[in-house]
Amino acid sequence: MLSTALFTCCISLIFLFPSEQLNHWSVKHGGDGWRVEKNKSVLEGADSQTCFVSSFGWCKKSQIIDLVQEGLWEHLLDVHQPPICISDWYAGRNDCSCVYSIKVQLLAADQQTVLQEFTMDPDPIPQWNDTRYYQVSHEFRHYGPGVRYVNFTHKGKDMQFWKGWYGARISNSSVTVKCDNLEPCR
Numbered sequence: 001m002l003s004t005a006l007f008t009c010c011i012s013l014i015f016l017f018p019s020e021q022l023n024h025w026s027v028k029h030g031g032d033g034w035r036v037e038k039n040k041s042v043l044e045g046a047d048s049q050t051c052f053v054s055s056f057g058w059c060k061k062s063q064i065i066d067l068v069q070e071g072l073w074e075h076l077l078d079v080h081q082p083p084i085c086i087s088d089w090y091a092g093r094n095d096c097s098c099v100y101s102i103k104v105q106l107l108a109a110d111q112q113t114v115l116q117e118f119t120m121d122p123d124p125i126p127q128w129n130d131t132r133y134y135q136v137s138h139e140f141r142h143y144g145p146g147v148r149y150v151n152f153t154h155k156g157k158d159m160q161f162w163k164g165w166y167g168a169r170i171s172n173s174s175v176t177v178k179c180d181n182l183e184p185c186r
């Protein structure tokens, strides 16, 4: 049963947040604030091996993605509700324990109403742990009509209150909208 109202789509939008500058983030600095450092272990397949390092008070940053401005359209979002995937990577230093947390919200046009939310508060990484990156990922589906923005927020700090930058180290944060499961292009 073919409907002429069905339009086609084969795009897969990716918003990758580079780990080199704080420019596009709305930022809250705790302790000595965020800073960019080189990696302490390799993140395979990441464009940039740098990371954002948090301090001894909660360092937090957010990005609001305007999905329509990025090329999606209201009918697509409302009717097809393409999966919206988020991914983030965090790591610790070997010499200090740290903690990381993430909250991602799908917001309505008023930028206030939360239509779906994903949060994760992993256990702290203990002192004398390794420096490898841990991934957090989530796929939003069937979120209902009305989604227009993604609010991507994460934060980190160290757990030993050490001056400087001993907190969670964050890299290769991304939001991907997958439309390729829909009708093929004409």
Ligand SMILES: *[C@@H]1O[C@H](CO)[C@@H](O)[C@H](O)[C@H]1NC(C)=O
Binding pocket: 039, 040, 041, 042, 043, 049
């Ligand atoms: C950082 O990343 C680069 C490029 O992948 C790699 O060569 C280097 O070994 C990494 N540094 C550490 C300390 O793992």
Ligand SMILES: *[C@@H]1O[C@H](CO)[C@@H](O)[C@H](O)[C@H]1NC(C)=O
Binding pocket: 014, 015, 016, 043, 044, 045, 046, 047, 087, 172, 173, 174, 175, 176
């Ligand atoms: C880094 O992000 C990009 C864009 O989302 C993605 O293609 C790539 O697979 C990511 N790398 C890792 C290691 O997650």
Ligand SMILES: *[C@@H]1O[C@H](CO)[C@@H](O)[C@H](O)[C@H]1NC(C)=O
Binding pocket: 123, 124, 125, 126, 128, 129, 130
């Ligand atoms: C590092 O900490 C994580 C928990 O964040 C744990 O799953 C992992 O086993 C620890 N690794 C080591 C070497 O202690």
Ligand SMILES: *[C@@H]1O[C@H](CO)[C@@H](O)[C@H](O)[C@H]1NC(C)=O
Binding pocket: 062, 064, 103, 105, 107, 111, 112, 151, 152, 153
């Ligand atoms: C985005 O989420 C963060 C964390 O919950 C919140 O502080 C901020 O106000 C939110 N921004 C908007 C525009 O809703």
